[in-house]
Every structure is written in C-alpha cells, then in structure tokens.
Amino acid sequence: MIRTIAKALCLFGILSLDAIAAPDIQRWTLDNGARVYFVETHQIPMVQFAVGFDAGSARDPKALKGLARFVSDMIEEGAEGMDGETIALELESVGAQYSNGNGRDMSVFELRSLSEEQILESAVQVFANILQNPTFPANAMERIRDRMLVGLKQQLQSPGSVVSRAFYTNLFKNHPYSNPPSGEAEEVARIERGDLINFHRRYFVGANAVIAIVGDLNEKQARIWASKIVGGLPAGTAPDKLDDVSPSAQDDVLNISFPSSQTHMMIGQVGIRRNDPDYFPLYIGNYILGGSGLISRLSGEIREQRGLAYSVYSYFIPMQQNGPFIINLQTRNDNGALAEELVSQTVTEFVQRGPTQEELDAAKKNITGSFPLRINSNKKIADNLLSIAFYDLPLDYLETYSEKVNSVTLEQVKESFQRRVFPDRLLRVFVGGA
C-alpha cells in the first residue's frame, strides 16, 4: 500500500510544496486612532468588512448585564434619518448583508457587499451611518428587549446553555468575564435608553476601533471606505485594560438538576491570554488532548473505546485576559460519573507525562499542513485580520505561523501544561440527571 502511494504521488506531481503564501496585509491608522487592516484580493467581485470594538460583555456595567449585546442589536434599528425598516431595505435592495455579534471581549459588525462602485457606495453609507449615528428608537428598544428576554428563556430549556452560563459565572466570579454576553433577565429588564446612548458614546470611538477589509478593491479605495465607516467616530479614548484573571486556586463542583436525558458537563479552569507566550505549546498540546476531533486522547477514551458520548472536546479560549480552558461532553445520565472519572484520568496523565513524540509530530503536521485551509476565503481572511488587529498580534503573524508551530518542543508542551493546567484545581459543572 505504501509503495502505491509513493508512486502515485510522483506521478501526480507533488511539486507544489513551496511555502503557502500568507496574504499581504496593509495596515494604517486613521486620524481618530482607528486601526485599519486590509488585504486586496480580486478573484470575486465582493468586499468583506468587519469592524470590532473593545465593547463586549466584559464592559457591561455591574448591574446592567446584557447592555453590550443590547447596544449591538440596536445598531441596525435606527440611525440619523433612517428607521430600522429603511436601513434593512437600503442594504438589502443592493444585496448587501449585514450582521452583528458580541462575545466577552469584542462587539463585531460585519458587512458584505458587491464591489461594484455604486452598490458599495450605497451599502457603506448605511453601514457608516448606523455605526456612527444610531438613534436607539424607544419602540424598537422594547422589541429588542423582548427578543433578548425570549432568548434568555430559551437558554433555560437548553442544558448546554445552562452548563455554559454556570461554568463562566463560577470560574470568573467577580471578574467581568463572568458576564454572560446574552445578559441577565432582571438586568436586561431595567436597561434604559440613556444606558444605550452612554455605552455607545463611551466605546464606539476611534481609539477603541479596528476595521478589517478584504476584497476586490485597491488600497486607495480601501482608505476611502475605511475613513467613511469608522473615520467619522470621535477619537475618544481606549478603555482601561481589563483586570488580570488569577489562575484557579482550588477545585469546585456544581450540580444543577435539569430534566434532560443526558448530563452536560463542563470541566476546566482559567487558561490563557491571546498573546500569551505559552499560546503555541498549549494550543498544540490541546490538539492532542482534546482538540483534534475523533483522534484526540479524550475522544479515544470516551467516545471511541466506550461509546459514552457523541461530542467530547477540550479547548482554550484565549482572550484579552486569561480566558477559560474547557473540557465539554454530554453523556447519558447514568454514565456521568464514569465519564467524569475518565476525563480526570486522561487530563492528569497528560499533564504528568506530556504527549509522545509521535503525537507531537502528527499534531504539527496537521496544524501546519492545514494552514492553507485557514485562509482560503475572503471571510476567513477577514476573521484572521480582525483577530490580529484586536489582539494586536504582529503583522507577520500568519507568515510566521507554521514556523512558530514547528519550533515547539516536546518539553515545552509538557512544561507549559504543568505550569498552566492543574488537574487538582478543576471547576466541574454538571447539568442534568433530573
């Protein structure tokens, strides 16, 4: 079999092994401090914009959890000279697609448009207006509030949502990362229009904005559109950095009774920052432990050898400050204890002994070999740009990515896990069993 492959490879011409070119990133800063990241690519007549503000739920005021999401969802509901319906009509009549979302670190607004000058012009006008001059109309506000409250109620019927909320709340305690992006019902209920206006005024400013642009336009055009979209925001100031998140100090268990046939579990602790020096060894180590789907160690123990779960993963979510490290699975209620025990054994063993050389080599081959798959669409390039911009990663981040992965040693993986992951200090949250 092996010989056959080798022969086939030769015949088919495995000559294209030259390094995969990372996209050429242009970068500049507008007068108001907004940072622009641009990649020119002409194969498809479209442009992808993504605007990010350091205005995720970590910026929610203490007793107004859900405010960041509320503001984000209200952006398209009214702007100077336009009501929500007009905004939707104007964007959609030129085929443009708008979306927004927010997590704990960032609020993101995206626009996709055809690159034809007139179409782009009209889509960008609307996009710029809603970001810069939202009016937060009172009637729309009640509707969006209702929608948020229905969404929060729906979370209560989903064991996956319940486990996630409880995990974050108990892991991050008093740190703003404990704020659920979707908010808390009682607090969403008391948010006032003035709160929306103030939040927008404080955080939607040049010093707090990044914009990624990818597509069928040249730098000169990109400069014009970037200035229109975020250049008109007041300069303002960037908010203070979030407080450090201290590493988990002890283990903790939380059982939540829920009428489901499965027990959903989230087991984990405080992890890493996005620009953490341990990022690469931990990322690679986690690929082996629980980040590589069916072939990870956790999946091997829990799904492949015993058929206990459909989905079992581990992952770090690196954020501005230390985000979480999470192991997540769901299993039939009566198998919960066994699955928990297996997770605990697998993690402990991995931390103690680290991966094998063979596992490390395979992980590196996958992570470097799949690099082209991370940048094979405008959308994916824009996502990468936004995270490079927001987390202030070096401009050659993509270019040197494979190099950084390849330089990680077995010792580094083992050592970084021992320094950062403590199997005796895990938070374990279980939802189900009722």
Added chain:
Amino acid sequence: MLLKIKSLFPSRNGVLPFLVCLGAISLLAGCTKEYIQQSTAPKVYEKILDNGLKVLVKPDTRAPVVVSQIWYKVGGSYEPEGKTGISHALEHMMFKGTDTLGPNEFSRIIAEHGGRDNAFTSRDYTAYFQTLEKSKLEVAFRLEADRMRNITLDEHEFSKEIEVVKEERRLRTEDRPESMAYETFMATAYTRSNYRNPIIGWPKDLDSLHVEDLRAWYDNFYVPSNATLVVVGDVEPVEVFDLAERYFGQITKPRTQPTENPAEPAQSELRRVEVRAPAKVPYLLLGYHVPVITSLDPAEDWVPYALEIAAYLLDGGKSARLNTALVRDQQVASSVGVGYGAVSRNPTLFLIDGNPAPDATLEQLESAIKEQIDLMRNELVTEKELTRVKAQIVASKVYEMDSSFYQGMQLGVIETNGLHWQLGEEIHERLRAVTAEQVRDAVRQYLVDDNLTIAVLRPEAST
C-alpha cells in the same frame, strides 16, 4: 433555534433537522451560498468512469486547497420501516476501519496530511468529504476508494458506535424541545413517505439495528454507479480524472437494487399536533406539501422557482415580509423563519416556524402568518419588492463563490437528487425569471389549508 432553511439547499443554515453528522463540528459554518456571474462562471468538468462512477471537477484557483466529496444516493428516505437510522449508523461505521486500516485511522491519516474530514447524512444522500492542501488529493482518493469496498463492519466496534449514535440522538433531538416538536411534526405531516422518519432513526430501531443490516445496506448502496465524486479546488480536471480512474476505476460491485420512497397521498384536510416537553418558550411550525423540481412535468417546472421566490419574499432578510409585519410592526413574533428546498428526491414541505413574542399567543402568531400567506394569494407582489429580492439573489450568487465547500455541496446535492449539475448553472437565471403572477399562482395552488400541518410546542407548567 429556528430552522432557517430557505432556499434550494435545506442544509444551508438549519443543519440540525436535515443533517446528522459524524462529528460535532459545524461543518457548514462559514459556508455561504454558491455561484458567480455567468460571464466568469468557472466550468464544471464531467467524466463517467466505466464502472458508472460520475466524477465532477470544478476548478477554483483562489487558494492552494482542494475539497473532495463523495456522494452516495442513500439516506433516510431510502429506509424501510423498522430500519430507520441505518444510513446514518453506516456513515459512522465508515470511519471504523477497513481490511487494511484500523478504527479512525482514516481520520488520523487525513489529519497528518493537514486535512479535515467529516461526513453527513440527509434524507436523500450520504456524503463524505476531505479538505486538503491541493497536492494531497490522492490521499483522499486512496482512502475513500478503500472504504468504498473494504470496510470491516466489526461487531464489537458497532456495539460501541451505536451507543455514540444514541448519545447523538439525545443531544440533538431528545433534550431539545423544538427538535422534538419538529420530529413529531414531520411524522404527522407525512403519513406514508419515508420523510416522516427522522434521519437519525427512531429509538426502537436504533435498539434493534444489527451489524448484518448495515452490511447489506453497504453492499447495495456503496457502489460506484450509485455515487458522485465531486472535486472543487486548485486542480487540473484531467489529472483529477486520471487519479479517479487509478483509485476508483477498478472497483466493480453489482448495481444498486433501487428502493422506492412510498408516495405521499394527497392531504385532504388540515392536521394539527401538539407537543409537550419541558420547554420554556412556545414554538410553532407550519408546513405545506409542495412539489420540487423532480416531481413536476416540464410544463409546471416554474413552480419550485416561484416557491423559492415566495420564501425569499417572506424571509429573505430583515426587510422581508415576515420580519417587517410580524416582528417589527405587529410584534406577534419574537423570531420567524421559512424553509423550502426545491432540490429534493421527493415532494417536500414549505416550512414556516417561529416563537411568539412575549405578549402574543401561539394562536395569534399562527393567524398572523396565515394573513401573510393570504396576502400573497390575493395581491400581486410589487415590481419593486420583486426587484429587491432578485438583487439579493444576484449578490448571493457572488458571495457563494467564497466557499469551495459549498460549491461542491451544490453539485453533489443536485446530482444525487437525480438532476444534472448543469441545473446549478441555471438556477439563478430561473429564479430571476419568476413573475409576480407565478408567485401568486404557486401560493394559490399549494399554500392552502387542506395541504397544511401545524405543530405547536406548549411549555409544560414550570416546576
């Protein structure tokens, strides 16, 4: 939460009820719609091997990446009573080893070559895919050809994997009230067609499936002449054909014994069903029996396109009718969506679903939806509105090009449903040709009460 499955390919957004997959990755995330302007449309190259395997190649040179997908004409709609879920269970077992590879070695090899792989099962197809750096295509072909004829189907492996499938069913269906409502709804709307059964299978069938059933299923359906191999990426079609010939060309297996999906008898009156589950938010599902492209004679072949446009008018964005009227103006819905796919093996449903706004009832939401249907029946859509919808269709055709996976998916779905891939090149033209009268006529004929099933999910009193 909502199905959100409008347009030709039901798998676009609301993956959940229509597809079940091997791994819990969201394989369609980031997949947009496909297509480009006629003038620049990349060509599709076709070759049928002597053993009947159809190979389609669509060059996409934007990145040094290739997507390889193999599509088998088998899925939930092929399954007889008592054997529901067999196609999906077999899909899982396809990763459990062959004569020369151990369990999961397939995925391990793909991963070591920097690739990603997964599979999904639908009502009408089962598909396997790998995405790789372009020079690695033969790795995918070698492995995929191997498991087209040599899978192990080991009894012990099956006994574990069927438990994984049951966990998948608990996760995706049993512990999700809206999924339970959808499952009950489908079993009510269809009385004879196999579309009444969930793709993942009924629990009692999963309990009684045997590895020998899977063997027979595999032998009958996993045959070159019952498959389409789709390759999209930075490749030379001639080289791909040679490679396909080398790896798949020698596979000879007896032709598939066809399995009919029983025809669904015409519905004569409105059906209702109520689902109770530990839910917190009420949910409403409406479905009208409607034709698809394969089910009509040529004189009526405009109907599915008119229904697609109707779906766009109702739910093609925030400016569409349901959002404007039900969410924004009347505030009876918290959210609402439409699902229709014109490419399907057999006639399907035109679906509308939603959650009522906090102050509204399920009954109010239902009558508000029906009011919108009546409006389409009684009044012609204005030229302006039609133009807007068509502008969205033209743009989406461009955006779709941003995903080579989706481009492959579209070719695979069309071919597997017995249509020719060329249709994919025509769809947008056909949509743009739809008139206001055709939309009205299609609504008048098919979106009528006698043709309708309604399911409601009422939250149980909280404990």
